[in-house]
Amino acid sequence: MIVNDIEIMFGGQAGDGSLTTGDLIAGVFKRMGLEVYTYKDFPSRIRGGHTNYVIRAGERTNYGMADFVDGLVAFDLEAVEVHIEELRPGGFVIFDNTSDQLTDAVKRDDVTWYEVPLAKMAKEDLGLELVRNTISLGVLGALVGMDSEIMKADVAGVYKRKGEKVVDINVRAVEAGENYVKEHFGEWPRAYGLKAKPDGDRLIMMGNDAIGYGALVAGCRFMAGYPITPATDVLEWMAKYAPRFGGVAVQAEDELAAINMVIGAAFTGVRSMTATSGPGQALMTEAIGLAGVLEIPIVVVECARAGPSTGMPTKTEQSNLNHLIFSGHGEIPRIVLAPGTVEDSFYLTVAAFNLAEKYQCPVFVLSEQALCQSKATLPKLDLSRVEIDRGKLVLDPVVFGEYKRFAFTDDGVSPRVIPGVEGGMHLAAGSEHNDAGVITENAKNRTRMMDKRFRKLDTAKPDLPTPLLHGDPQAEIGIIGYGSNRGPIVESQDRMARNGIATRFLELRTLWPFPEDEVRDFIADAKHVFVVENNYTGQLERLIRYVVGPLERMHRVLKYNGRPFHPIEISDEIEKHADVRPLVKV
Amino acid sequence: MAVQLTPKDFATATPSWWCPGCGDFGVLSALKQAMADLGKIPKDVAFVSGIGCSGKISGYLHSYAFHGVHGRALPVATAVKLANKDLTVIAAGGDGDGYAIGAGHFLHAVRRNPDITYIVMDNQTYGLTKGQSSPTSQAGYVTGTSPQGNPDAPINGLSIALAAGGTFLARGFSAHPKILVDLIKQAVAHKGFSIVEVMSPCVTFNKINTYAWFKENTYYVTDDPNYDATNRTGAFEVLNSDEKMPLGVIYRDSRATFEALTHLPEIPVAHANLDAHAPELATIMESYR
Ligand SMILES: Cc1ncc(C[n+]2csc(CCOP(=O)(O)OP(=O)(O)O)c2C)c(N)n1
Ligand code: SF4
Numbered sequence A: 001m002i003v004n005d006i007e008i009m010f011g012g013q014a015g016d017g018s019l020t021t022g023d024l025i026a027g028v029f030k031r032m033g034l035e036v037y038t039y040k041d042f043p044s045r046i047r048g049g050h051t052n053y054v055i056r057a058g059e060r061t062n063y064g065m066a067d068f069v070d071g072l073v074a075f076d077l078e079a080v081e082v083h084i085e086e087l088r089p090g091g092f093v094i095f096d097n098t099s100d101q102l103t104d105a106v107k108r109d110d111v112t113w114y115e116v117p118l119a120k121m122a123k124e125d126l127g128l129e130l131v132r133n134t135i136s137l138g139v140l141g142a143l144v145g146m147d148s149e150i151m152k153a154d155v156a157g158v159y160k161r162k163g164e165k166v167v168d169i170n171v172r173a174v175e176a177g178e179n180y181v182k183e184h185f186g187e188w189p190r191a192y193g194l195k196a197k198p199d200g201d202r203l204i205m206m207g208n209d210a211i212g213y214g215a216l217v218a219g220c221r222f223m224a225g226y227p228i229t230p231a232t233d234v235l236e237w238m239a240k241y242a243p244r245f246g247g248v249a250v251q252a253e254d255e256l257a258a259i260n261m262v263i264g265a266a267f268t269g270v271r272s273m274t275a276t277s278g279p280g281q282a283l284m285t286e287a288i289g290l291a292g293v294l295e296i297p298i299v300v301v302e303c304a305r306a307g308p309s310t311g312m313p314t315k316t317e318q319s320n321l322n323h324l325i326f327s328g329h330g331e332i333p334r335i336v337l338a339p340g341t342v343e344d345s346f347y348l349t350v351a352a353f354n355l356a357e358k359y360q361c362p363v364f365v366l367s368e369q370a371l372c373q374s375k376a377t378l379p380k381l382d383l384s385r386v387e388i389d390r391g392k393l394v395l396d397p398v399v400f401g402e403y404k405r406f407a408f409t410d411d412g413v414s415p416r417v418i419p420g421v422e423g424g425m426h427l428a429a430g431s432e433h434n435d436a437g438v439i440t441e442n443a444k445n446r447t448r449m450m451d452k453r454f455r456k457l458d459t460a461k462p463d464l465p466t467p468l469l470h471g472d473p474q475a476e477i478g479i480i481g482y483g484s485n486r487g488p489i490v491e492s493q494d495r496m497a498r499n500g501i502a503t504r505f506l507e508l509r510t511l512w513p514f515p516e517d518e519v520r521d522f523i524a525d526a527k528h529v530f531v532v533e534n535n536y537t538g539q540l541e542r543l544i545r546y547v548v549g550p551l552e553r554m555h556r557v558l559k560y561n562g563r564p565f566h567p568i569e570i571s572d573e574i575e576k577h578a579d580v581r582p583l584v585k586v
Numbered sequence B: 001m002a003v004q005l006t007p008k009d010f011a012t013a014t015p016s017w018w019c020p021g022c023g024d025f026g027v028l029s030a031l032k033q034a035m036a037d038l039g040k041i042p043k044d045v046a047f048v049s050g051i052g053c054s055g056k057i058s059g060y061l062h063s064y065a066f067h068g069v070h071g072r073a074l075p076v077a078t079a080v081k082l083a084n085k086d087l088t089v090i091a092a093g094g095d096g097d098g099y100a101i102g103a104g105h106f107l108h109a110v111r112r113n114p115d116i117t118y119i120v121m122d123n124q125t126y127g128l129t130k131g132q133s134s135p136t137s138q139a140g141y142v143t144g145t146s147p148q149g150n151p152d153a154p155i156n157g158l159s160i161a162l163a164a165g166g167t168f169l170a171r172g173f174s175a176h177p178k179i180l181v182d183l184i185k186q187a188v189a190h191k192g193f194s195i196v197e198v199m200s201p202c203v204t205f206n207k208i209n210t211y212a213w214f215k216e217n218t219y220y221v222t223d224d225p226n227y228d229a230t231n232r233t234g235a236f237e238v239l240n241s242d243e244k245m246p247l248g249v250i251y252r253d254s255r256a257t258f259e260a261l262t263h264l265p266e267i268p269v270a271h272a273n274l275d276a277h278a279p280e281l282a283t284i285m286e287s288y289r
């Protein structure tokens, strides 16, 4: 029996309000003291097209999606048709039979069917068709044992802005749903055993919000971006909050402008960032090289989606790793960080701004649709852990002629003035230059300059976010991955542990400079190493081979259909290897 | 009292790369003179340039100079101004830089009206890449990439800017230094996006639009004492006339700057107090309960 762990999927047409409903449910679960993860699977259009929103709640933190869905709330037949196979045997479907009727083809007999005329009730009993979704909340809550008082309070909270009447009708809609269950489905056994406990000192946040918040806390006061799914949230977040802190967010005319603006603001001494996704990242490539050679600190958030070209704009993928690490003509030092949770999205964004200024280079924060647009519960963020380190920023007057913006230093980092500083006037040129900034193609200078710029990465090494080890440190089976796969991998480890297979998982949080030593140590005595990632060509696995060397015992576990891994997909793939299985299954 | 600086104070020690006789020399000396006349000091001047022979100019002006990538001087300059509104921000680049690869940014800078000055050094060719046709080259201009004559009609940057809501449009000639100094001074003093298009002959590659050609084919709008630079229709007329090319301040207008419309705070953004432990930051977290 499943105790305190449930996955609900809402399925309907885009624009029909299932996102709001899903957010509401997520909030209710959170206030019931459960840990929550949500995943949005919506089409790249505004109205129409099948969409679904998955809400997972239970007692473990940092979820991804579960293996199966426990309960499907289907607003139309299409939702059933598309998702019926994803249901756990013993699961249930709440189906709105107002206009669509269930067909024999979809009617699995190992799930329980609750047909409720949601739209009809909304229209006839409550006089407002829009509250259909809210009725479904009441039905769902009564069936799985959600806290009715919390639900009504949350519903009231969400609709408060729209006035008392709207609040009232939505609260009545919840009750109507609950009553329908009582009248028609008798006493539901409440197999999910959802138990409320104190909410505690926790938050519920979307990955992109954590990035925006992390940037603001870290002192980012300039953002420029161009709308692109799934990164737009970050620009919207900063547009709302930056001005309150003396900052500014600009919607640029394209990504070329956005990245050049970010560079201009950073040159002038403002902590600056942009956020984009694949296509925009491609357009920014030339200017990122400029930031590298000008040693200007910038933070570039990449919220990856499925490419190439337009690809699948609202779907997740880890296919931009190569791009972030290798893109651009010429060679520049750069840092690529990849958070694996919403919480880490905050802390790594903070880290990105410090790293950028300390090492005066572009720093990427790599997220993915399945993380950046997902909500999750997390402990309250610890602002006391945040320190702003501006590195070798110089604000006091310097002596003109003595001061050299690109001075050759042992650590590779040169003192950095900003416009307005007396005596610091210089040329910042994308052309190769000497220590004073004067353009030169002198051969000796070129070598020294390249060495100096890249020396910064050696200096930065001890400062970079370290990998995390999950599972049994002694295990013979190793797993390597990053980003949104952290949740599914950790859960697959639990599943394998139950099958008697011990594993250890190295979650990389810095992808460049590549954590060569840690990875080499990790794979050294592993019987097998599985590299789990969402792309076709095994970009991380290739990267490991490129940096650490080839390894016969290394295998790829790939998924590239635009959807995140289910834990079972990972464990199945790993258990396929005969010598991975324990001799006696326990 | 601060000492009055001279053009020399805005010179760098870097020797210029320009061909002898290049129009860009005139632009540089006018700019230095204008800075001195306006009482600017190098530490408070940010000078952003594009890529091209013209783009080299940032290396020759003693200031906080920025020589970025081809066509993107305006986004950089706009952001420098947003980041520190106390700076005097000037962008400069060629006709290719501004009207071809950077044309999008040009239009959007005009729309936004940031309080910066943009100097377009127009030689009607691509100097640095050795004389191909540019967006302002005359139709029929024969070059290596247009051996049968440039098939594209030239574009009129000032006319485009006027249509897009430009607030200060001037055109100068690099061989008329005194007037050019005055135009640049007016442009920098203008509150909003000011454009000074300078006809700056490329003596090496453009054998059509030479110094002599400009002397023959230009006139100053101020030659007509009744010319009204605040009259939009009149400005359109002179800019689009088939007769000679108008020089001088062709149009001026006034509207809110980008800095005002983005509600920049009193203190320059670059000087904002960065305190990760400000109570207002903790308050935001509470909305994620
Ligand atoms: C992205 C990119 N494409 C092409 C070039 C090559 N390039 C350098 S300068 C230039 C044209 C310059 O023409 P213009 O802006 O009119 O400047 P001028 O040299 O005439 O002053 C080109 C095409 C480049 N530097 N970058
Ligand atoms: S090629 Fe033309 S534009 Fe370039 S420096 Fe020489 S004269 Fe000037």
Ligand SMILES: [Mg+2]
Binding pocket: B052, B094, B095, B096, B121, B122, B123, B124, B125, B126, B127, B134
């Ligand atoms: Mg040119």
